[in-house]
Amino acid sequence: MGGFSQRKQRRLFGPFVLSLILICAIWGIGFIAFTNYVPRHIQDGESLTDGIVVLTGGTHRLNTGLALLTDQKAEKLLISGVYRGVDLEQLLSLSKSAPRELECCIDIGHEAFDTRGNAKETMQWIKKTGFKSLRLVTANYHMPRSLLEFSFSLPETHIIAHPVFPEHVKIDQWWRWPGTAELLIGEYNKYILVWLRQELARLTDIEFLK
Incomplete structure (x- = not known):
C-alpha cells in the first residue's frame, strides 16, 4: 500500500511541477516584454491635445504638466489624485516656474487614491469639459498600467503618453x-x-469590476 501511495504522489507531483515551470516561463517572457514596453523617451512631445492630465507622485510630473500648459500644448490641465486639504496655491508653490496666470486653466482632483481612481476621476473631467484628447503625464515605469486603465475608462478619448523619467529608476540594464x-x-x-x-x-459585464 505504501508503494502504491508513493507512486500516486509522484504521478500527481510531476504535472504540478511542469505546470509551475510553464507558469513561471510565461510570467518571465511577459515580464521581459513589459520591460521593453516601458518608455525610454517621449514619442510625441509636440501634438496639441484638448487637455493634460498629471498623475500625482512627484514634482517632476507636476512641473512637466505645468510646462506643457505654459507652452500651450492644451487648453486645461487636470492634476489627479491630490491629497485632500491641498489646494492649487500649495501645488503651484512647489513649482517655482509656474506663472500665476495659469491658475484659471488648472483643475485639481481629490477623489483618486490609485491609478484606477485617476482614470475614473479623469473620465468625469472629460465628461464635464467635453474634451476628445488628452496628454497623460506620469512616470515611465507607471505608464503601461496607466494607459491600460485610461484606455479602458476612456475608450473614445485619444491619449498621448508623455512619460517623465525619475533619476532613481534605471530602465536600461x-x-x-x-x-x-x-x-x-x-x-x-x-x-x-x-x-x-x-x-x-x-466577459461578465459586472459593474464593480469596471
Whole structure:
C-alpha cells in the first residue's frame, strides 16, 4: 500500500511541477516584454491635445504638466489624485516656474487614491469639459498600467503618453539595479491584475469590476 501511495504522489507531483515551470516561463517572457514596453523617451512631445492630465507622485510630473500648459500644448490641465486639504496655491508653490496666470486653466482632483481612481476621476473631467484628447503625464515605469486603465475608462478619448523619467529608476540594464528590478516586477504584477480584472469585466459585464 505504501508503494502504491508513493507512486500516486509522484504521478500527481510531476504535472504540478511542469505546470509551475510553464507558469513561471510565461510570467518571465511577459515580464521581459513589459520591460521593453516601458518608455525610454517621449514619442510625441509636440501634438496639441484638448487637455493634460498629471498623475500625482512627484514634482517632476507636476512641473512637466505645468510646462506643457505654459507652452500651450492644451487648453486645461487636470492634476489627479491630490491629497485632500491641498489646494492649487500649495501645488503651484512647489513649482517655482509656474506663472500665476495659469491658475484659471488648472483643475485639481481629490477623489483618486490609485491609478484606477485617476482614470475614473479623469473620465468625469472629460465628461464635464467635453474634451476628445488628452496628454497623460506620469512616470515611465507607471505608464503601461496607466494607459491600460485610461484606455479602458476612456475608450473614445485619444491619449498621448508623455512619460517623465525619475533619476532613481534605471530602465536600461534594469537587472543591474535591485531597486529598479523590484519596482518593475511590482508594476508588472499590478499590470497583470488590471488586465485580468478588465477582461473579466468584459466577459461578465459586472459593474464593480469596471
